[in-house]
Each structure stands twice: as structure tokens, then as C-alpha cells.
Amino acid sequence: MLLEKFEGDFDETTSDMVSQIVAKTIIDVGPALLEQVNTRIHKNFNSDISECFEHPQYLNSALKDLFGDSFLGIVQTIKLRVEGLGLDDTKEFVSMLGV
Amino acid sequence: MQLVKQKNKTHVLEKVFAPYFEGKSHSLLIKGQPGTGKTTLALELLDMLKQNGLTNMGFYVSTRTSFNSLCLQYPWAKRFMHSENIMSFLNSNSYSSGSSAVIDARMGTADGLQDLVINALTTNKNSLIILDSWDSLAKEFDSNKRIKMEKSIGTISETQNGCVIFISEEPAESTVDYLVDGVVTLDRKKSDAVTMRTMSIDKMRATEIDKSQMVYTLYDSHFNILNNSAQHKYLNEKKLFDPIITRPGYISSGNSILDDILDGGFESGSVVFLELDQSLSDVIPTTILSNLISNTIRSNGSALVVAPPDKPSTNITKFVDGYCSDSELKNLHILSYDSDSSPLTMDPQKNYDIFNNKYAQLKKNAFPTVISIDYGKTIQGTTNPKKTNQFLMNQMRQIRKNNDVCMITSTTQQTDSSFCKSICDVHMNLSLKHGSVLLQTLRPFSGTFGMSLSVENNYPQYELIKLV
Numbered sequence: 001m002l003l004e005k006f007e008g009d010f011d012e013t014t015s016d017m018v019s020q021i022v023a024k025t026i027i028d029v030g031p032a033l034l035e036q037v038n039t040r041i042h043k044n045f046n047s048d049i050s051e052c053f054e055h056p057q058y059l060n061s062a063l064k065d066l067f068g069d070s071f072l073g074i075v076q077t078i079k080l081r082v083e084g085l086g087l088d089d090t091k092e093f094v095s096m097l098g099v
Numbered sequence: 100m101q102l103v104k105q106k107n108k109t110h111v112l113e114k115v116f117a118p119y120f121e122g123k124s125h126s127l128l129i130k131g132q133p134g135t136g137k138t139t140l141a142l143e144l145l146d147m148l149k150q151n152g153l154t155n156m157g158f159y160v161s162t163r164t165s166f167n168s169l170c171l172q173y174p175w176a177k178r179f180m181h182s183e184n185i186m187s188f189l190n191s192n193s194y195s196s197g198s199s200a201v202i203d204a205r206m207g208t209a210d211g212l213q214d215l216v217i218n219a220l221t222t223n224k225n226s227l228i229i230l231d232s233w234d235s236l237a238k239e240f241d242s243n244k245r246i247k248m249e250k251s252i253g254t255i256s257e258t259q260n261g262c263v264i265f266i267s268e269e270p271a272e273s274t275v276d277y278l279v280d281g282v283v284t285l286d287r288k289k290s291d292a293v294t295m296r297t298m299s300i301d302k303m304r305a306t307e308i309d310k311s312q313m314v315y316t317l318y319d320s321h322f323n324i325l326n327n328s329a330q331h332k333y334l335n336e337k338k339l340f341d342p343i344i345t346r347p348g349y350i351s352s353g354n355s356i357l358d359d360i361l362d363g364g365f366e367s368g369s370v371v372f373l374e375l376d377q378s379l380s381d382v383i384p385t386t387i388l389s390n391l392i393s394n395t396i397r398s399n400g401s402a403l404v405v406a407p408p409d410k411p412s413t414n415i416t417k418f419v420d421g422y423c424s425d426s427e428l429k430n431l432h433i434l435s436y437d438s439d440s441s442p443l444t445m446d447p448q449k450n451y452d453i454f455n456n457k458y459a460q461l462k463k464n465a466f467p468t469v470i471s472i473d474y475g476k477t478i479q480g481t482t483n484p485k486k487t488n489q490f491l492m493n494q495m496r497q498i499r500k501n502n503d504v505c506m507i508t509s510t511t512q513q514t515d516s517s518f519c520k521s522i523c524d525v526h527m528n529l530s531l532k533h534g535s536v537l538l539q540t541l542r543p544f545s546g547t548f549g550m551s552l553s554v555e556n557n558y559p560q561y562e563l564i565k566l567v
Contacts, residue, residue: 025521
């Protein structure tokens with residue numbers, strides 16, 4: 001009921017929502033890991049988690065470097081949560097994230 | 100046997116079992132798989148009966164544990180069991196009258212034990228004997244002798260005004276099921292990392308059974324049956340809510356146990372998602388919310404509640420009014436459809452402006468604010484999930500920036516609340532199992548707790564006990 005005001009910039013919202021989901025999922029694995037993932041993305045790609053919607057491959061690479069094979073579980077959780085949004089414009093992100 | 104009732108004693112165990120033992124019941128069978136809490140229940144019953152003067156002498160006959168290991172597992176049992184009262188086959192009369200005796204039967208024979216039990220019952224009128232476990236004692240007999248022994252013990256117990264508690268791990272019905280006055284089965288199931296324990300009352304002769312299945316927990320080595328009262332008792336006298344001071348950077352939930360579970364309360368800047376089972380009474384989430392509000396406004400903070408369209412603002416105020424001072428209540432702001440000033444309307448944009456203006460107004464001071472919003476009825480006002488989520492995104496940004504706390508409630512049926520679940524800082528779930536309210540903390544995961552309402556301090560509050 002409080003929402004009808006929002007009409008505008010949906011792409012930015014999707015990007016925000018996805019980066020929030022990614023950040024929370026990593027925090028769920030271990031609160032200190034978020035900083036590590038962010039640092040890795042920054043070091044390798046001069047980017048950060050807030051841009052992971054536009055560049056899922058950066059996230060994929062950082063998770064793989066840091067977690068080895070267990071990155072699959074984290075990616076799977078991120079994908080499930082992003083798919084839970086039911087938004088069409090997340091499909092490309094989900095497919096590019098891998099697994 | 101008449102139970103001497105203690106004033107104000109509301110122990111659920113007593114509520115369930117006192118009427119049974121007050122009557123003419125002389126035997127009880129406790130059944131269940133290993134680890135379900137049979138011994139714990141039996142010892143709790145012995146303690147309860149002794150405290151209420153219902154039994155003079157208690158005997159705990161063990162075929163598998165020593166007195167020392169029993170005391171290690173149940174330190175509270177030392178209150179009514181003493182090492183000088185350990186009985187064996189060699190010194191069966193060494194106990195002192197009035198205390199409870201542990202009979203170490205691990206090395207004994209069944210025949211010897213039969214004599215010991217019958218001797219204990221006949222020489223001590225009005226005594227209670229726990230046979231733990233009856234299976235291991237009875238397996239040495241053939242079926243005829245077993246029935247004869249069970250009948251003998253039952254008859255002597257009755258004539259001596261005593262009581263025998265049989266403990267059994269045999270899942271199938273046996274002869275003792277038919278001979279005893281009451282049968283209780285304990286069960287344990289594990290699902291979603293939760294150990295759910297249920298007690299079924301299969302029979303209790305001459306006793307009215309209100310509820311045949313109950314949830315219990317073995318927290319702190321006690322047999323705690325969850326209270327299932329879903330209403331607060333009427334309060335004649337109201338008392339000001341006693342605020343909890345928590346550590347810097349945190350806002351207290353208003354409940355010290357929940358604060359401990361969350362390692363200090365809600366971290367400032369948190370979004371709390373409280374998911375509700377649809378069958379739950381409104382009183383449960385309202386009590387959680389009112390404790391958070393009372394604690395905050397009694398600690399110089401403010402609260403902003405967006406009431407759902409189908410609930411009047413009095414739903415909240417009746418849980419806070421009288422428990423906070425008049426000046427503190429000025430810091431409680433309720434946006435509702437029945438409000439006199441700035442009521443919510445059917446125009447969503449206007450509602451959003453009312454909300455934003457109010458929040459901005461509250462943020463002119465530096466005090467923390469708690470916000471409560473009903474997701475299903477207030478936020479989810481559109482078919483476009485992006486709009487819903489965009490509102491949440493904006494809201495969360497503000498909450499985190501201002502170091503406030505926002506509690507969003509939603510029923511489990513609101514499947515499209517998945518975004519909120521994914522990104523909230525605290526995710527709790529309230530559900531109903533066999534009439535008992537369970538609170539599960541999913542993020543951070545801290546387990547499942549039985550929740551019961553209380554007015555012990557003369558204001559509505561709740562108690563939590565961990566399911567183990």
C-alpha cells in the first residue's frame with residue numbers, strides 16, 4: 001500500500017537488490033569473508049560487490065579463488081535467492097554466475 | 100493421597116501430572132526410545148511428589164547407572180537423593196527414612212530385585228519406586244513370571260498406598276501397558292536441525308486429559324513441558340516496563356533471553372524479519388513488538404508503528420499503555436487507518452509521504468527509533484514485486500544509515516517476501532506445534548525456543564526456553 005510512488009529506475013534497484021543478496025549470503029558463510037571477497041574483487045578487477053550484478057564474472061572468480069571447490073555451494077545459494085526475486089532481468093546474472 | 104498445592108506454582112509438569120497422582124493412581128509407565136528423557140521425567144515426578152508431600156519415600160532402582168553418574172547428569176537430584184542412601188542387595192536397609200534412595204541394581208539378579216522392591220514397598224507406606232528400566236529387569240523372566248511379578252508389584256503398591264513408575268524402551272505394547280493406571284510415551288524427531296520432542300499421554304485412568312500431546316525440552320537437564328497459553332492473564336495492577344540496558348551499538352529486544360540469543364539484542368541499523376505461522380494468535384507477535392517498543396521508549400528512544408489496515412491502533416497501545424509513563428508514550432507514533440491525526444488512507448502515495456514525513460520528523464533528534472511494519476498487509480500493496488522491493492531497499496538504507504531497527508512481520512504464506520528474507524539482518528520464525536509456540540532464529544542461527552506468555556512482572560512479556 002505504501003509503494004505505488006515507485007515507478008522509476010528499476011535497473012538500479014535490481015542491481016542493489018542483487019548486491020545485497022550476495023553480501024548477505026557471504027556474511028552468512030562468515031562475517032569476515034565479505035571484506036575478503038570485496039578486497040579480492042578490488043585487487044583483481046578494480047571493482048566491488050556493489051557492481052557484481054553488472055559483472056558476475058568478477059564475483060565468480062573471487063569466490064573461486066577464495067573458497068576453492070566450496071564456492072559452488074555459495075554460488076548455488078546466491079542463485080536460489082536471486083531467482084526467488086522472480087525478476088526477468090536477473091536471468092543473465094544467474095546464468096553468468098556459473099554452476 | 101491429597102496433593103498439598105503450593106500457591107502460585109504454575110509448573111506445567113505439575114498441571115499435567117498432579118491431578119493424576121492426586122487420585123487413586125498407583126502406577127505409571129513411561130515409554131520411549133533411548134535419549135527421549137524417560138529418566139528425567141521420572142526423577143522430576145519424584146521431586147514433584149516429594150515436594151508436595153505426596154510421597155514419603157522415593158526409591159530409584161537403576162539397572163544401568165550409578166548414583167554418581169546420575170548426580171552428574173541431574174545435579175538438581177542431589178536435593179532429594181543422598182549418597183548415604185544408595186542401596187544395594189547387600190545393605191538394603193541402609194537408607195534413612197524420609198530421603199530418597201538409589202538402588203544400584205546393575206550387578207543384581209531379577210529375583211533378588213523383586214524381593215528388594217516388594218520389601219521397600221511393604222516397609223515404607225506411601226512410597227514411590229522408579230524401575231529404570233523395567234525391560235532389563237523383566238527380560239530375565241518368562242512371560243508368565245513377568246506378568247505375575249508385575250501384578251504383585253502393582254497390588255502391593257496399591258495396598259501400601261504407594262506408586263510405581265515403570266520405565267520402558269519397548270515400543271510395542273506389553274503386559275505392563277494393560278496393568279498400569281497410566282501410560283506416557285516420549286518421542287523425539289529431528290527436522291531442520293531442530294530436535295522436536297513430544298510427550299503423548301496414552302492413558303491416565305480417572306483423570307481428565309485436556310491435551311494428549313505436548314512439546315517438551317530437556318534444557319538444563321530438566322523435563323520442561325512447554326506452556327501453551329496464548330493469552331495474557333488479566334492484570335489488576337499494571338507496572339512500568341523494566342527496560343533492559345544493552346551494550347553500545349545494540350537496541351534491546353526488551354527480552355533479556357532474546358538479547359542473549361542475539362548476542363546483545365538487535366544491532367543498531369538492523370532489519371529484523373519476523374515470519375509468522377498463519378494460525379498464530381496476534382497476541383504472540385504483538386507481545387514481541389510491544390516489548391521492543393516499551394523498552395525503546397522507556398530508554399529515551401522513539402517508536403514508529405505502521406498498523407495494518409485491518410487492525411486498529413489500540414491493538415498496540417493496549418500492550419504499552421500503563422506500562423510506560425505518559426511522557427514516554429508521546430514517543431510512540433502509530434500510523435493507522437483509524438488515527439485522528441494523519442490517518443493512513445487508500446491512497447498509497449499519500450501513505451508513503453505520511454510515513455516518510457513522520458520518520459524524518461523523528462530523526463531530528465539523535466535517539467534511536469524502532470519501526471514496525473506488517474509486510475503482507477502494508478508493504479505488499481502492489482502486484483509488481485520490484486516496487487515492493489524498492490520500498491524495502493530505500494527503507495533499509497535509511498534504517499542502516501540512522502542506526503535504527505526495523506521489524507517487518509509477515510505470514511509464512513507471503514512467498515514473495517523472499518527478498519526480505521535474503522537480505523534481512525535478523526530472521527526469526529514463529530510457529531505453532533501441538534499448541535505450543537516456537538520461536539526459531541534462522542539468521543543468526545541460534546536454534547529453536549519454546550515461547551510462553553507471562554505477566555510475572557505485572558506487564559505483558561514472554562519467556563523463551565531452548566529446545567534440546
